[in-house]
Structures are given as structure tokens and as C-alpha cells.
Amino acid sequence: MSRYLLIIAAAVMFLPVIISLNIIFVSLSSNWIKIRMDDRTKSELALYSNTSNLENRWHEAARLLAGKSPREIDTRIRELGGSYQYAAMFWVDGSGVTRLSLPAQKKAPGSASDKETSVPETWTVSSAITFMKGSINRDPLTIVAFIGDRSDAGEGFMVMTVPRSVLRRDVSSFPTLGYVTVLLVLFIGFVAVSWLFFARIRRRLLRLQTAMTLDGRDGLPAAIPKGKPDEVGLLEEAFNTMVAELKDSRRREREEEELRKRLIADLSHDLRTPLTVVRSHLFEVGKEPLSLQGRESLNLMDERIADLGVLIDNLLSYNLLASGRVKLSPERKDILRLLRESAAAWYPIWTKEGMEVDIELEGEPLYWEVDEIWFKRVLDNLHQNIVRHAKGGGYVGIAAEDRSGTRTVVIRDRGRGIGEDAPVKGAGLGLAIVDMLLSRMGLAWTAESTPDGTSVFIFPKERNNLNET
Numbered sequence: 001m002s003r004y005l006l007i008i009a010a011a012v013m014f015l016p017v018i019i020s021l022n023i024i025f026v027s028l029s030s031n032w033i034k035i036r037m038d039d040r041t042k043s044e045l046a047l048y049s050n051t052s053n054l055e056n057r058w059h060e061a062a063r064l065l066a067g068k069s070p071r072e073i074d075t076r077i078r079e080l081g082g083s084y085q086y087a088a089m090f091w092v093d094g095s096g097v098t099r100l101s102l103p104a105q106k107k108a109p110g111s112a113s114d115k116e117t118s119v120p121e122t123w124t125v126s127s128a129i130t131f132m133k134g135s136i137n138r139d140p141l142t143i144v145a146f147i148g149d150r151s152d153a154g155e156g157f158m159v160m161t162v163p164r165s166v167l168r169r170d171v172s173s174f175p176t177l178g179y180v181t182v183l184l185v186l187f188i189g190f191v192a193v194s195w196l197f198f199a200r201i202r203r204r205l206l207r208l209q210t211a212m213t214l215d216g217r218d219g220l221p222a223a224i225p226k227g228k229p230d231e232v233g234l235l236e237e238a239f240n241t242m243v244a245e246l247k248d249s250r251r252r253e254r255e256e257e258e259l260r261k262r263l264i265a266d267l268s269h270d271l272r273t274p275l276t277v278v279r280s281h282l283f284e285v286g287k288e289p290l291s292l293q294g295r296e297s298l299n300l301m302d303e304r305i306a307d308l309g310v311l312i313d314n315l316l317s318y319n320l321l322a323s324g325r326v327k328l329s330p331e332r333k334d335i336l337r338l339l340r341e342s343a344a345a346w347y348p349i350w351t352k353e354g355m356e357v358d359i360e361l362e363g364e365p366l367y368w369e370v371d372e373i374w375f376k377r378v379l380d381n382l383h384q385n386i387v388r389h390a391k392g393g394g395y396v397g398i399a400a401e402d403r404s405g406t407r408t409v410v411i412r413d414r415g416r417g418i419g420e421d422a423p424v425k426g427a428g429l430g431l432a433i434v435d436m437l438l439s440r441m442g443l444a445w446t447a448e449s450t451p452d453g454t455s456v457f458i459f460p461k462e463r464n465n466l467n468e469t
Contacts, residue, residue: 007194047084048166051141059145062158066148073147074100077158081105086166088140091147091158096123099156104163139164204232208239220246275312279305310384314429317377321436328371328440335366335375335409336400342379343398346387353391360399366407368460370441378437381430382411382456390415393453406459414453 048054061080065073073091081089081102090101101119120127135142140161147155204227211224223240227233282302290298317326343359350357386396393414401410438445438458448455 003197007190007197010190010193048086048162051167054162055143058143058158058160059149062145062147063149065158066150066153066155068147070099073158077102080160084160084162087160087162089158089160090119091156092123093156094154095156097121098123135161141167201232204236208232208236211239220250275305275309311429314381314433317433318429318436321433321440326374328374328437330369330371330441332367333370333372333375335368335370336361336363337365338370338372338375339379339398339400339409342376342383346380346383349387350396353387354394355391356395358395358397358399360397363400366400366409368441368443370443374437375441378434378458379411381434385430386411386413386415390454392416395453403457403459409458411456411458412453416451 061076065076068076070093077089077091077100081087082105085105086107088102088104090098092098098119098121120131132144140163143160143162144157146153146157207224211221214221221239221243223243224236226240227236279302282298282305286295286298339361340359343357347357383396390413393416395412395414397410397412399410399412401408434445442461443458444461445456445458448457
């Protein structure tokens with residue numbers, strides 16, 4: 001922030017500094033030019049330093065030539081040409097004839113052209129007017145004076161042409177160039193400093209962005225080297241602290257996950273043995289003469305023990321799937337055949353519970369890439385949910401329908417719907433296993449539940465129906 005404020009302060013001081021530096025630069029450059037000139041050049045250029053004085057001297061010389069002979073006028077023009085060596089001169093007599101034309105004895109310093117003014121030998125009114133029009137606001141500067149400095153004298157006129165580069169020698173173009181140079185140097189310097197300032201910040205932020213997007217070996221961002229102790233440096237330090245906390249959290253999560261998996265495995269193993277013993281003794285007790293109420297209680301205990309066994313199986317399956325120790329082997333299978341086989345296995349249970357079974361699996365075979373054993377496990381979990389939670393509806397429907405151009409497996413019931421009160425509550429492990437298995441086989445599922453029943457739809461995540469191959 002301090003460096004940025006320093007740059008802003010430099011920007012505020014930009015114009016005053018330029019003006020001050022330019023004044024100093026102009027003064028030094030003007031003195032440098034004057035020092036470089038020799039005394040003779042200075043005296044020669046001093047004659048042209050003031051245009052008004054130059055015109056006054058030319059008119060004064062013309063006034064003094066009143067009544068002079070052509071020879072005397074020629075002599076005086078030559079004397080003036082020796083004094084004004086950068087100027088060209090000529091004079092015209094009263095009859096309009098050019099009597100003398102003297103070119104400039106020296107080439108004007110800084111002059112862009114060597115072309116001399118064209119002087120006609122005989123002057124007419126039209127040529128005089130053309131000459132005067134061509135001399136207005138042009139280079140060279142043209143000074144015209146009547147001999148005798150009177151237009152009614154009738155003795156002709158005299159002309160001096162002076163290159164404007166000579167007239168401007170006292171106001172050098174070098175300081176203007178210096179002003180532009182200083183302006184550009186300071187402006188480029190300011191832009192360069194600003195660019196370097198923001199480029200460094202941008203480079204550090206890009207390094208931080210790269211560290212955020214690239215994962216390390218453990219799937220977490222890698223820490224970055226600590227930079228300068230400024231605002232970006234504090235951000236980098238906070239990022240490194242966050243990475244360290246994430247790594248520590250990931251380590252604790254893995255330890256807790258391992259502990260949970262071992263606990264589930266141990267509990268499942270420890271519970272199976274006593275459950276088996278309890279069920280065997282229940283079977284022996286069932287052989288004894290019991291009252292009707294006692295036999296109902298015995299059947300209820302047997303059902304609850306069976307549910308507990310299913311829960312233990314689900315715990316083991318979920319534990320294996322979550323730990324990645326189960327490898328699926330997807331193969332091209334006819335889903336309709338698997339549905340029929342699963343329905344045939346569950347049919348006695350449904351009829352025992354007094355449920356109506358409606359199976360509509362006609363049409364062409366439906367091929368998906370699935371693991372047959374684990375896909376049947378998915379169907380078993382869904383069928384078991386119907387028996388446990390929706391047997392009050394007394395209906396099971398299994399069909400293959402077209403939804404949005406994709407053949408979809410549908411399993412329906414007429415229970416109270418998901419989320420409604422049910423006689424038996426579950427832990428949700430069965431549906432969690434269904435979701436995990438279908439996802440690993442490239443399938444998806446969704447449930448539409450109302451108070452009148454629930455419909456579960458199973459379909460491919462993408463349009464990879466193998467009937468098209």
C-alpha cells in the first residue's frame with residue numbers, strides 16, 4: 001500500500017515536475033546553443049533577431065537613396081548585401097526594369113530549401129501583384145520599400161527576402177524538442193514503474209491461483225514459499241495456514257474413517273454369531289405348543305432378527321463399497337432378464353404379504369453394461385424397501401418405459417411415499433448402497449414420491465443404450 005501511495009503521489013506531482021524541469025532544460029539548452037555559437041555567427045544572426053527593426057532599417061536605407069543615381073543605388077545595395085549575407089536583394093527602377101539582383105551570400109542555417117525567389121527582368125502591374133501575393137505569409141520573408149520611401153517618388157522600389165529559419169534562430173526549436181523529450185521520458189518512466197508494481201502483484205497472485213488449482217499428492221493444494229511481509233504476503237501466509245489445517249483435517253478424517261470401518265466390520269462379525277444362535281433357539285421354541293399370542297410374538301421376533309441381519313449385511317456392503325475394496329465387472333447384460341429373475345425370486349414373498357404383482361417387461365431386450373451380481377443387489381434392496389415400507393399399498397409394479405427417448409426401468413408401489421410415516425423405519429443404508437452401486441455402473445436413479453405411492457426410475461447417465469450397437 002505504501003508503494004502504491006508513493007506512485008500516486010508521483011502522479012500528482014507529475015505536471016509540476018515537468019514544468020519545472022522544462023524551464024531548467026530550456027534555459028540550459030539555450031545557454032548551450034549560445035555557447036556553441038562563435039561571436040561572428042552571433043553578430044550575423046543578431047541583425048535578424050527583430051523583424052520590426054529589420055523592416056525599419058530597410059525603409060531607412062530606401063529613404064536615403066532618394067534622388068540617387070542607378071550606380072549609387074547599386075553600390076548601396078551591394079553594401080547592404082554584404083551586411084545581410086543571408087538575405088537576397090534586388091531593386092527595380094521607375095520604368096519597371098530590374099537593375100540589380102543579388103543572391104544570398106550564405107545559405108541560411110536550418111533552411112529546408114535552396115530555391116531562390118524568381119525575379120522578372122521587366123515588371124508590369126500584373127507581375128508586381130503576383131509577386132506580392134506570392135510573398136504574403138510565405139518563406140522567405142519579403143520586405144519591400146519604395147526608393148525615397150515614397151510611393152509617389154517614381155524612382156522604383158527595392159526588395160529584400162530573408163529566410164524565416166534565420167529569423168527563428170533566436171528562438172531555437174531544440175527547447176521544444178527537449179520539452180517533448182522530457183515529457184515522454186517522465187511519462188514512460190511513470191508507466192514503467194506502475195507496470196512493474198502491478199506486474200509483481202499479478203505474478204504473486206497468479207502463483208497463489210496456481211497453487212489453489214493444482215492438487216498435490218494427497219489431493220490438497222501445496223503450500224507456497226512465503227514472500228514479502230505485505231498484504232499479498234499475509235494472504236500467502238493465510239493460504240499456507242489453510243493448507244496445513246486441511247491436511248490435518250484430512251489426516252483426522254482418514255483416521256476416523258479407518259476406525260469406523262474397523263468398528264463396523266467388528267460389530268458385524270460379533271453380531272452375526274449371537275443372532276444365528278437366537279434364531280436357532282427361536283426355531284426350537286416354535287416346535288413347542290404355544291398360544292396364539294405367543295406364536296405371534298415369536299414370529300415378530302423372528303422378523304425383527306431377520307431385519308437386523310439385513311441391516312448387518314447392508315453395513316458390511318456399504319463399508320466395502322465406501323472403502324473401494326469392491327471391484328465391479330460390468331458386462332453387456334439384458335436388464336429385462338435380470339428384472340424377471342429378481343421378480344421371480346421375490347414373487348413368493350410378495351404373494352405371502354398379499355400384494356398384487358404387475359410385471360410389464362415385454363419388447364426388445366434392453367442391454368446395459370452392468371455387474372450382474374451387484375445389479376441384482378440393487379433390485380433386492382429396492383424390493384426389500386417395498387416389503388418393509390410399502391406393503392400396506394398391496395401393489396408392486398415393474399416395467400420398462402420410454403422416458404425422453406430413453407428406455408427406463410420403473411419400480412412402483414402404492415405405499416405412503418418416501419418421507420411419510422411408516423411402520424418400520426430404516427437407516428437409509430439400502431438406498432445409499434443403491435445410489436453408490438448405480439453410480440459406479442454408469443447408471444442414475446430418481447424417485448417420484450406422492451402420498452399415493454413411489455416410483456423409482458433407473459436409467460443410463462448418458463445415452464449409452466447398447467441396443468444401438
